[in-house]
Amino acid sequence: MRKVAVVGVGMSKFGELWDVSLRDLVVQAGVEAIKDAHLEGSEIQALYGGTMASGRLVGQEHVAALIADAMGLNPIPATRVEGACASGGLAFRNAYFAIASGAYNVVVAGGVEKMTDATTAEAVTALGGAGDQEWELLHGATFPGLYALMARRHMIEYGTTEEMMAAAAAKNHHNATFNKYAQFKEKITIEDVLKSKKVADPLKVLDCSPITDGAAVAVLMDLETAKKHTDNYVEIVASAQASDTLALHDRKSLTELRAAQVAAKEAYKQAGITPEDIDVAEVHDCFTIAEIMAIEDLGFFPKGKGGQATLDGETALNGRIPINTSGGLKACGHPVGATGIKQIVEITWQLRGQAEGRQVKDAQYGLTHNVGGSGATCVVHILKKPN
């Protein structure tokens, strides 16, 4: 397998963008990424597009062809990749393989979701499709509901508290104040989270990531070509993926995502490093409990200690391992299909030293952790700054 690098990234503003279409979101992110890569566009040989529920949300399927069309990249092959909320991360991984295999030298990975045109009930139903339709959703399960079932067990088994979960949301809102692309720029306190409206006990509305419109794009190149093309690349040193049962009730434990643990272990092996070597990480905090489980599954903290570590500020910008510097899904926003690519965008900026007020000093290794559904898919990437 050949080595692969990211040579350009871009994203649209994330938020409730009622005046911007699915197509326009992709164009905004794509133009930024291609400019950032110092390419014309004609060098690009293939495209992988991630979206989860565009058909349900805006009636548009065939999104990869739409992205290629909107970005003026026809007639290159364009393939849609779907893995629920991990669709973006999977699109990136497929672009990585397309180059690593030797088939292409320059490939684009894009992700997009246009969510705010749907009502809340429509969006809840569409997102629910990531779970098990027959054995969970038919019985009235929702996504916050499934994560609430995990949160309840984490509280019982490890003494995790609602305050610890709230600390993750407050931290991510703080980080987002430094990110001009983020959906929310308002700081919130732990108290605000605890007092917010209940959605699925013990989760409250401020424990949940929002419904968001947005797109993100990354341009990948084989490492040898990238080195000749630019000094501003970052190397992809690991790409790993794992799966688990679709339904929560079939899992051995509700307090961890086995797919995340397996993917993380494989990723560290590929990169030849340990969790202690990671300087900054973007993790899939679709709910606050998900961030706590993620930092345990990724090996940053021992099992059951993620909540206390979050409350103690160990994952803050100036903490031992800064988590979700972008604001995460919680505050930067969660346009489902775009999220996995947005994580790559943020880590690329961090490793290049372009993360403005939220820059982590001398970051060398950055990790992304993108989860589909309640953990039936997980994809982990590790990026490295060139020496």
Next chain:
Amino acid sequence: MKPGLPLLWRKTRERYNLIGTKCETCGTYYIPERKICAKCRRKGKVAPYTFSGRGKIYSYTVIRVAPEDYEFFVPYVLAIIQLEEGAYITGQVVDVNPESVQIGQEVEMVFRKIHDDHPEGLITYGYKFRPILK
């Protein structure tokens, strides 16, 4: 409003009677049914099994923001039930004050309406759980 109910649903016996399977080689119970025992593979001998319907609440939540067709029921309790045979299943807990539900609480299966998608549409039935009356 759905135009018709897929035949498969009517034939899914597990939805109405908690019929699953048991591997007679290793004693593991499966609901929904699995035709191959994940532990024994080819050595497994899988046969139909009707669960007693009794179990304990393993984890639960109170759904307050519902998906389409379920808005009428909020707030409702969604739980993972550990059936007394050892298998786990997701379902609602009814006939209970949502604020008083507890982990470990003993429940039994009841046959209930799951939802209707329209006043003149199809009604979907299935299992729910309720506290065991002592």
